[in-house]
Amino acid sequence: MERTPVGIILNGVTGRMGYRQHLVRSLLTIRDQGGVPARDGSRIWPELTLVGRDAGRLAEIAERHGLSAYTTDLDAALADDAHQIYFDAQVTAAREKAIRAAIEAGKHVYTEKPLAEDFLASLELARLAAAKGVRNGVVQDKLFLPGLRKLKRLVDGGFFGRILSVRGEFGYWVFEGDWQAAQRPSWNYRAEDGGGITLDMFPHWHYVLEQIIAPVTAVTAVTATHIPERVDENGGHYRATADDAAYGIFELAGGIVAQINSSWAVRVHRDELVEFQVDGTHGSAVAGLRDCRIQHRGTTPMPVWNPDLPVTEPFRAQWQTVPDNGEHDNAFKVQWEAFLRHVVDDEPFPWDFLAGARGVQLAEAGLRSAREGRRVTIEEIPR
Ligand SMILES: NC(=O)c1ccc[n+]([C@@H]2O[C@H](COP(=O)([O-])OP(=O)(O)OC[C@H]3O[C@@H](n4cnc5c(N)ncnc54)[C@H](O)[C@@H]3O)[C@@H](O)[C@H]2O)c1
Numbered sequence: 011m012e013r014t015p016v017g018i019i020l021n022g023v024t025g026r027m028g029y030r031q032h033l034v035r036s037l038l039t040i041r042d043q044g045g046v047p048a049r050d051g052s053r054i055w056p057e058l059t060l061v062g063r064d065a066g067r068l069a070e071i072a073e074r075h076g077l078s079a080y081t082t083d084l085d086a087a088l089a090d091d092a093h094q095i096y097f098d099a100q101v102t103a104a105r106e107k108a109i110r111a112a113i114e115a116g117k118h119v120y121t122e123k124p125l126a127e128d129f130l131a132s133l134e135l136a137r138l139a140a141a142k143g144v145r146n147g148v149v150q151d152k153l154f155l156p157g158l159r160k161l162k163r164l165v166d167g168g169f170f171g172r173i174l175s176v177r178g179e180f181g182y183w184v185f186e187g188d189w190q191a192a193q194r195p196s197w198n199y200r201a202e203d204g205g206g207i208t209l210d211m212f213p214h215w216h217y218v219l220e221q222i223i224a225p226v227t228a229v230t231a232v233t234a235t236h237i238p239e240r241v242d243e244n245g246g247h248y249r250a251t252a253d254d255a256a257y258g259i260f261e262l263a264g265g266i267v268a269q270i271n272s273s274w275a276v277r278v279h280r281d282e283l284v285e286f287q288v289d290g291t292h293g294s295a296v297a298g299l300r301d302c303r304i305q306h307r308g309t310t311p312m313p314v315w316n317p318d319l320p321v322t323e324p325f326r327a328q329w330q331t332v333p334d335n336g337e338h339d340n341a342f343k344v345q346w347e348a349f350l351r352h353v354v355d356d357e358p359f360p361w362d363f364l365a366g367a368r369g370v371q372l373a374e375a376g377l378r379s380a381r382e383g384r385r386v387t388i389e390e391i392p393r
Contacts, residue, residue, distance in 0.1 A: 013055040014048050014354055017093035019117070021061040021084060021100055021108060023071060026195070027122055028099030031151075033058075036343040038075055046347045049355045056350070061087055084108060088115040095120060095353060101197050103204030106131050113138045118145035120349050123213045125366035127204050129374045132367035133391070139363050147349045147359055148366030150217045152284075152299075154341035160302035160332045161288065161295055162222045169304065170290025176223055176262075178270035180211060180284040183277050184254070187241030194274070196242035199250040206252035208233055208376050211272040213369030215260065217361070220368070223288070224262040230385040231258040231376040236275040258376055296329070303329040364391065 018037070022028040037056045040046055045053030060068045060080035068080040081087055088096065088111055096112035098105050098121040106126040112119050119139060125132040125148050139146040152158055164170065185192050197203035198210065208231065219226050233253035240250050255273035262268055270286075282298030293306045309330075311323050345361065352359035368391060375386040 011044065012052040013045060014050075014052045015055045015057045016095060016350060016353065017057045017059065017090075018095040018097055019059050019061055019084075019087045019093050019112075020097050022098060022122075023060045024062050024064065024067045025099055025101070029071065031340075031342040032097065032099055032346070033071070033075070035340045036346040039340070039343055040346065046350050048351070054350045054354050057092070059087055059093060085111065088112055088117060094118055098122060101204055102127060102209070103197075106135065109135055110138065113142050113144055116142060116144060118353050120147045120149075121366070122149050123366060124209055124370045124373060125363060126370060127209070129367065129371045132363070132370040136363035136367050145349075145353050145359070146363040147352065147361050148363060148369070149342065149345060150361045150365070151341040151345060152214050152218050153221060154344040155299045156334065156338035157282070157297040157299050157302050158218065158222065159338065161286065161297035164295055164302070164304065164332065165222060169293050169295070170288060171292030171307075173223060173264070173266050173288060173290045175266060176219070176268035176270070176286055176288050178215065178268065178284065178286045179280060180270065181255070181273035181276040182283055184274040186237055186239075192240060196240065196248065199240050199252050199254060200248065201252040207272050207274060208253050208256040208380070209373045211256065212258070212373035212376050213366070215258070215270050215272075216369040216372040217365065218286070219260060219262060219268055223268065224264050224266050226260050226262055226372055226388055228261040228385055228387045229258055229372060229375050229379055231256055231379045233257075233377065233380040236273075253380075256376060256380070295332070302332040304332055305329050364393070367391065
C-alpha cells in the first residue's frame, strides 16, 4: 500500500513518557500496524528521528528498534525539511525553548503536557503557532482511556440527569528514594526544575472536567510538600521544593462542584490509581482508567445512619459494570493517530495549544489559590 511519509522529530525519547508511551506504544506500534489510513487511500507513515542529549543512549534505543536516525543537534533536525512534526516529551522546564524554535522553523508541534511552565508562556506559544500557521497539539491522554470514555458515553447518553458533583482521587506512594528507589524522576519534586503535582496534574484535571463534565470557572486549592527531603537517582539527598499533594475544589459551569485530591504521598485503597465519582440526580458513576461502574436511581439503596449496627448493605456490590462496547486502544496512540490525520488530512484536533494553555492556567490559579489562601476565578481566554 502507498505510504505518505511524515517526518517526526522525537525529543525526550530517553524519558519515561517519551520512550514507553510515545515511541514504543504509539509510533512504533502504528508502524507495526502499517501506518494510519489517510483519506486518499494511502497510509500515513511516521519517519522517526530521535533527539536527545546523550548520543549513546539514543543509539542504543535506535538500534533496539531498528531505527537509524538520531541526533543530539536539535537545531540541525529542525533545519531539515524532511521533518514536518516536532514532538516534545522532555522535562517540562526544557519545553518552551524547544517549541519556540520548532515553531520558528515552521514545524507542526505536538507535545506532552504541561505546554509550558506558566500560563503567559503557554499563551504565547499558542499565539506564535497560530501566527506561523503550524498545526499544534497537547497530549490529553486521559480522555482516550477506556474508563473515561465510558464516563463520557454516560454523560452524552443523559445517564446522570443533572450532574451535581465530581469527586476525584488520584495518587499513590512515591518512595522517598532512601531505602527503596523512587519510582518517579527527582525533578518532579523540585520547583526550580518544573516539578510539583499541581503543575503536573491540574492540566489533566482541566481537560477531563472541561471536556467530559463542564468548564471550570473557579478553583480553591491547598497544596503541601508532605515529604520535605528525598533521595535522587544518584543517591544524593535533596530538599523537595515542590508540592507533592494538591487538594483542589473546582467550581464548574452549571453549579457543579468537583473536588479532586492529587497526591504522591498517599497509599492506594482504591481499585485504580485514579478514580472519579460523578453523582447526578438520576444516577452515579465511578470511573477509573479502565473500568466504569454505575448505580441508577432505581437501584439506589436507602442507607440509614446507625453507628450501633454493622453495615447493612454490600455497597460496592450494588454497582453495575459499564460494558466496553468496542475496542479501546492505547490512549497515547489514539491521540497520535488523530494528530497525524490532523496534519495530513486536516481532520479536526480540538486538543490544541490553546486547550493546553487553559490547563496551565488552571494549574497556576491553583498554586495562587494555595499561596494566597483564597478562591481564584478562571478568566476565559479570548480566542
Ligand atoms: N501525559 C501523562 O500522563 C504524563 C505522565 C508523566 C509525565 N508527563 C510529562 O512528560 C514529560 C516528561 O516526563 P517523564 O516522566 O517522562 O520525565 P523523565 O525524566 O523520565 O524524562 C525526561 C526527558 O527529558 C530529558 N531531559 C532531562 N533533563 C533535561 C534537561 N535539563 N534538558 C533537556 N532535556 C532533559 C531526559 O533526557 C528525558 O529524555 C513532563 O513534561 C511530564 O509533565 C506526562
